[in-house]
Amino acid sequence: MKIKNAKVIVSCPGRNFVTLKIETDAGVYGLGDATLNGRELAVASYLENYCIPMLLGKDPRNTEDLWNYFYRGVYWKRGAVNMAALSAIDLALWDIKGKLLGTPLYNLLGGKSRERVLVYAHATGKDSAEALDSVGKKLDLGFSAVRVQAGVPNVPASYGVARGEGPYEPAAPGLPHEESWDTPRYLRFAPKLFQNVRDAYGDDVLLLHDVHHRCTPIEAARLAKDLEPYRLFWLEDPVTGELQEGLRLLRRHSVTPVAIGEVFNSVYDYTSLISEQLIDFVRMPLSHGGGVTHLLKLAAFAGIYHVQMGFHGATDLSPVNLAASIHFDLAVSNFGIQEYMPHPEVVNEVFKVNYRFERGTLSIDDTPGIGVDIDEEQAARYPYQMACLPVARKLDGTLTYW
Ligand code: CS2
Ligand code: MG
Numbered sequence: 001m002k003i004k005n006a007k008v009i010v011s012c013p014g015r016n017f018v019t020l021k022i023e024t025d026a027g028v029y030g031l032g033d034a035t036l037n038g039r040e041l042a043v044a045s046y047l048e049n050y051c052i053p054m055l056l057g058k059d060p061r062n063t064e065d066l067w068n069y070f071y072r073g074v075y076w077k078r079g080a081v082n083m084a085a086l087s088a089i090d091l092a093l094w095d096i097k098g099k100l101l102g103t104p105l106y107n108l109l110g111g112k113s114r115e116r117v118l119v120y121a122h123a124t125g126k127d128s129a130e131a132l133d134s135v136g137k138k139l140d141l142g143f144s145a146v147r148v149q150a151g152v153p154n155v156p157a158s159y160g161v162a163r164g165e166g167p168y169e170p171a172a173p174g175l176p177h178e179e180s181w182d183t184p185r186y187l188r189f190a191p192k193l194f195q196n197v198r199d200a201y202g203d204d205v206l207l208l209h210d211v212h213h214r215c216t217p218i219e220a221a222r223l224a225k226d227l228e229p230y231r232l233f234w235l236e237d238p239v240t241g242e243l244q245e246g247l248r249l250l251r252r253h254s255v256t257p258v259a260i261g262e263v264f265n266s267v268y269d270y271t272s273l274i275s276e277q278l279i280d281f282v283r284m285p286l287s288h289g290g291g292v293t294h295l296l297k298l299a300a301f302a303g304i305y306h307v308q309m310g311f312h313g314a315t316d317l318s319p320v321n322l323a324a325s326i327h328f329d330l331a332v333s334n335f336g337i338q339e340y341m342p343h344p345e346v347v348n349e350v351f352k353v354n355y356r357f358e359r360g361t362l363s364i365d366d367t368p369g370i371g372v373d374i375d376e377e378q379a380a381r382y383p384y385q386m387a388c389l390p391v392a393r394k395l396d397g398t399l400t401y402w
Contacts, residue, residue, distance in 0.1 A: 001026050003060050006052045006092075008034065008044045011379035013346045015171060016040045016387060017318040019374055020047060020088040022096065024060050030095030031374060032088030033287040033321035036080055037171055038388040043084045051085050061100070063093045067293040083265035083290055090291025091324050091370065098369030105324060105370050109296065109331035116361035117329040119313075119340035120145035120208055120233075124161055124168050127151050128193050132200050144360040145206035145233060145337060148197055152189050155182045159212045159392070159402070167341060169315055176388040179402065182395050183219055190223060194230035203231070206337075208259075210236040213401040214392075217246035224254035233337065234259040234281050234310065240401050241269070247278035259283050262312035265290065267298045274305050281310035281336050286328065287321035288312075299332045308336030315341045319351040323372045326355050326364045338362065350379045 005023040010016065018034040034043045051070065058066060070086045071077055098105045106112055121138040123146045125131030131150035138146045149160025149168075157179040162168040190209070197207060209232060215223060220238035227235060236259045239246035247258065259281035261269060265288050273279045282302050286295055299309055309332060311325045322340075329335045340362060343351075354371035355364045364371060392402040 001059055001061060003055050003058050006055055008047050008052075009374060009376060009379050010040060010044055010384045011350055011382045012385045013350045013379075013382045014344045015169065015315060016384055017350075018044050018088070019318060019320060019379075020092050021374070022055065022060065022089070022092040024096060026100065028096055028099045030060070030092035030099065030369065031320045031372060032091035032095070032291070033318040033324075034084050034088035035287065035316055035318050035321075036084040037316035039081065040384065042081045043088075046081055046085045047088065051089060055089065060093050060096045063090065063097065063293055066090075066093060067290070071290070078266050078268070080263075080265055080288065084288055087287045087289065087291040090293050091286060091320065094292045094324070095369040102368050104364070104366050104368060105292070105327035106330045106364075109292070109328060112330050113333050113335065114330060116358075116363045117326050117335070117338050118145060119143070119338045119357070119360065119362050120147050120206065122146075122160075122168055122341055123148050125150045126161055127153070128196055131193065132196055135197055135201060135205075139201065139205065142359045144204075145208065147208040147210060147339075148193065149210060150193050152182065152186045155185055155395070156180050158186075159214070160210060166344070167315070171316065171387040171389050173385055173387050176391045179390045179392045180395060181214060181392045181400055183214060186214065187219060187223055187226070191226040191230070194227055194232070198230050206233040207231075208233050208236065211238045213237045213240040215239055217243070217249040220246065221250045221253040224250055224256040224258070227256055228254060232256055236260070236283065237262065244269075244273055244278075247273060248276070251278050257281065259310050262288075264288075267294065267301065270298060270302070274302050274307050277305055277307075279307060281308050283310055283312050285312040285317055285321060286324050287317055292324065292328065295328065296332075299328075299334060303332070303334035306334070308334045310336045311338055313339035313341060315343055319343060319347065319353045320370060320372045323353060323355055323364060323370045326362050327370065330364070350375055350382065
């Protein structure tokens, strides 16, 4: 069996998605998500100019060998662009494998460890009152786990706050827009926010919060300690991912569980964090972290240290990635939680999805492979539009981590 053709489909139904379609001479094709928010065309070009010519003629069933071909076989390994492309290839090949065997992906990963996948919603508001209101709405929709973000007083345009009425979508058309940041104000505000949420909604709701790489290690330690009374399910990206030693300092001061790695793309980003037990949840998604082949190994390694999986699932990860994540979450024993930001309705014109939200969980049907399809005619109706993630400046103008 051979790969006879592959193409990259770039489409913008409300936001940009890059989808890899690999076709075989057995009449079966597979889909992979290659979306890298704000750098979409870099991955598309890498796939088109380098990876696709190398894939043609190869046996699509050899997922392990092909993974290594595009990892070990690439001298300039790792990096977001390279790994997003490899992830898409790997997902498309596992999709093909499932279709060839006539079985859903989760069966290839060990079958079901659970019937449904616990997900968390995003609650967001310009201020504490709006955020509280938003938490209530998510609970009314049936969610039992909610991430809470709110505008920090006197810090215009904070991370995680929706600009208009709709859900939070940080990428905006054109070149990067600028947001502002002030850690001292944030550190004073965040514990009060969670005190208000607990007072309003009680102890049962699972609460999460994303620091989005904004704190220095000692600031992160202060925050994690101050949030302890509110028993967060997790505190995400308290320090920037590139400074892994920062987690040691945080751990010395707090037992608030830590999730990290939505910007990681290799098991080597995680080796010390996991083996030194500095984190509790892995965030690296299938579509950026090397696909099923790589994440299966990382999940097994994490499981040995009682670290759980908590995949990134923002709207910039396509329905192909979300569906693949649900299969993975159903199968691995050390699953923790899945992020779920429903895509706007227009996305379903392009992607035909096979998952369903019900009572705070997602389930998926038994369509062979990943089970998501793409309508290429509809995709062509939504051409690429350049959009970028913001950059952030401190109140004195210094550029900081967004
Ligand atoms: C985030 C995202 O979902 C999350 O936890 O950190 O909002 C992230 O900023 C975007 O996915 C970036 O593309
Ligand atoms: Mg995050």
